[in-house]
Amino acid sequence: xxxxxxxxxxxxxxxxxxxxxxxxxxxxxxxxxxxxxxxxxxxxxxxxxxxxxxxxxxxxxxxxxxxxxxxxxxxxxxxxxxxxxxxxxxxxxxxxxxxxxxxxxxxxxxxxxxxxxxxxxxxxxxxxxxxxxx
Amino acid sequence: xxxxxxxxxxxxxxxxxxxxxxxxxxxxxxxxxxxxxxxxxxxxxxxxxxxxxxxxxxxxxxxxxxxxxxxxxxxxxxxxxxxxxxxxxxxxxxxxxxxxxxxxxxxxxxxxxxxxxxxxxxxxxxxxxxxxxxxxxxxxxxxxxxxxxxxxxxxxxxxxxxxxxxxxxxxxxxxxxxxxxxxxxxxxxxxxxxxxxxxxxxxxxxxxxxxxxxxxxxxxxxxxxxxxxxxxxxxxxxxxxxxxxxxxxxxxxxxxxxxxxxxxxxxxxxxxxxxxxxxxxxxxxxxxxxxxxxxxxxxxxxxxxxxxxxxxxxxxxxxxxxxxxxxxxxxxxxxxxxxxxxxxxxxxxxxxxxxxxxxxxxxxxxxxxxxxxxxxx
Ligand SMILES: Nc1ncnc2c1ncn2[C@@H]1O[C@H](COP(=O)(O)OP(=O)(O)O)[C@@H](O)[C@H]1O
Ligand SMILES: [Mg+2]
Numbered sequence: 001x002x003x004x005x006x007x008x009x010x011x012x013x014x015x016x017x018x019x020x021x022x023x024x025x026x027x028x029x030x031x032x033x034x035x036x037x038x039x040x041x042x043x044x045x046x047x048x049x050x051x052x053x054x055x056x057x058x059x060x061x062x063x064x065x066x067x068x069x070x071x072x073x074x075x076x077x078x079x080x081x082x083x084x085x086x087x088x089x090x091x092x093x094x095x096x097x098x099x100x101x102x103x104x105x106x107x108x109x110x111x112x113x114x115x116x117x118x119x120x121x122x123x124x125x126x127x128x129x130x131x132x133x134x
Numbered sequence: 135x136x137x138x139x140x141x142x143x144x145x146x147x148x149x150x151x152x153x154x155x156x157x158x159x160x161x162x163x164x165x166x167x168x169x170x171x172x173x174x175x176x177x178x179x180x181x182x183x184x185x186x187x188x189x190x191x192x193x194x195x196x197x198x199x200x201x202x203x204x205x206x207x208x209x210x211x212x213x214x215x216x217x218x219x220x221x222x223x224x225x226x227x228x229x230x231x232x233x234x235x236x237x238x239x240x241x242x243x244x245x246x247x248x249x250x251x252x253x254x255x256x257x258x259x260x261x262x263x264x265x266x267x268x269x270x271x272x273x274x275x276x277x278x279x280x281x282x283x284x285x286x287x288x289x290x291x292x293x294x295x296x297x298x299x300x301x302x303x304x305x306x307x308x309x310x311x312x313x314x315x316x317x318x319x320x321x322x323x324x325x326x327x328x329x330x331x332x333x334x335x336x337x338x339x340x341x342x343x344x345x346x347x348x349x350x351x352x353x354x355x356x357x358x359x360x361x362x363x364x365x366x367x368x369x370x371x372x373x374x375x376x377x378x379x380x381x382x383x384x385x386x387x388x389x390x391x392x393x394x395x396x397x398x399x400x401x402x403x404x405x406x407x408x409x410x411x412x413x414x415x416x417x418x419x420x421x422x423x424x425x426x427x428x429x430x431x432x433x434x435x436x437x438x439x440x441x442x443x444x445x446x447x448x449x450x451x452x453x454x455x456x457x458x459x460x461x462x463x464x465x466x467x468x469x470x471x472x473x474x475x476x477x478x479x480x481x482x483x484x485x486x487x488x489x490x491x492x493x494x495x496x497x498x499x500x501x502x503x504x505x506x507x508x509x510x511x
Binding site: 013014015016017019020023027036037114115 | 297300301304305308313327331460465
């Protein structure tokens with residue numbers, strides 16, 4: 001099962017981060033769909049179903065990322081979501097996304113640091129995509 | 135050693151006694167803190183009993199279950215927020231609802247502990263909170279001594295400073311790896327974006343300097359009689375190249391007789407910000423009208439534009455630090471979000487007023503009133 005040609009939704013309010021992430025993700029051979037806000041992303045997923053989403057945590061509001069995740073999982077429960085954040089340490093929010101209990105209500109599948117290395121990012125995306133395809 | 139009071143509100147006796155046991159001999163001590171903290175745990179089995187204890191004991195930290203026999207945890211939280219009590223609230227909960235979490239957070243809950251929790255999870259959450267209590271005490275102390283340090287401000291500032299650095303670093307990395315191939319032109323977009331982000335950082339730094347000046351309100355203030363039309367003209371001249379580039383017409387109305395006692399640099403900051411905004415958030419072929427007049431014991435400065443305007447709910451936020459309105463129309467406009475915050479602070483030091491009226495897509499009108507010698511009527 002190939003993971004190529006999969007559509008990845010990237011949501012971030014920093015247009016440069018969005019561009020850089022898009023370039024990276026496309027260099028892995030994926031297609032991309034971009035949104036600059038929670039609102040824009042919500043509109044996009046009304047029409048298009050991505051295969052995976054990479055979502056910034058703090059956009060219009062501090063918890064835009066969480067809310068978007070929640071809405072996406074309601075609509076497409078099987079689509080994996082990665083929350084990318086540079087602020088886990090700053091906000092003092094002490095969630096562990098990989099903990100079963102938190103997983104129940106924070107609907108993201110992975111939490112990743114924004115500065116994550118390219119190879120590691122590819123590995124994480126592949127892992128999540130393979131999981132739903134098997 | 136300092137002791138923090140913790141109140142546990144939970145209907146399960148096991149949870150209450152468990153927390154008491156775990157925290158009985160627990161101490162939090164960081165190298166940067168002047169003193170270590172230990173904890174005194176109080177218990178309540180219902181929200182009603184909890185509120186009574188909150189009133190009586192004034193706890194520092196509240197560990198709050200949401201599902202309670204009588205009133206719910208979220209209602210206790212609302213009570214605390216309404217009375218503006220200085221209590222850090224942690225929800226202990228096993229719920230599976232994001233709505234509740236979001237609501238709790240916006241009502242002031244600081245953290246969540248999942249139920250069931252391990253002693254380690256409880257301890258690390260308490261450790262974080264203690265750090266925060268300590269920082270809060272320290273800020274209060276600093277504020278009392280007149281040194282205003284706002285952690286909120288600093289944390290947003292560090293985010294604002296890091297974002298452009300991350301973006302520039304990302305592009306440089308891409309260029310280093312020749313990700314767009316060997317052709318130099320392929321990198322033009324990235325170079326332009328980096329220059330734009332650097333420009334944004336420079337604006338931020340300049341605005342920060344103005345802000346520190348405005349916030350201290352003292353500094354070397356040079357109050358003398360000023361002709362505001364002259365100052366407005368200087369501001370307009372500085373902005374002229376920018377307005378030509380944006381094809382926006384600048385008009386100044388007013389006569390030389392309007393005088394005010396003020397610091398010229400501060401008046402320039404006010405004009406610069408209002409006029410640059412009126413150009414920045416304008417449309418091609420638009421106009422900016424600056425009018426200076428005297429009205430009773432006040433000077434009135436009007437800056438009107440034919441630009442993109444604002445929604446009523448956005449207008450209430452624009453004078454706060456770092457606030458920028460994000461829309462399709464503003465997305466390519468650089469700014470720090472500090473300009474109007476500075477303007478507001480300066481006007482306050484002169485006991486003046488600023489009012490805004492605006493209509494989306496029609497334009498905005500900023501009206502400043504400054505007292506000439508006694509407060510404006
Ligand atoms: N004349 C105006 N017309 C429309 N919007 C404006 C105007 N002036 C200010 N704003 C809005 O208010 C926000 C805050 O303004 P300001 O504090 O000067 O920050 P900055 O210009 O750096 O973004 C701007 O980002 C913009 O969205
Ligand atoms: Mg401005």
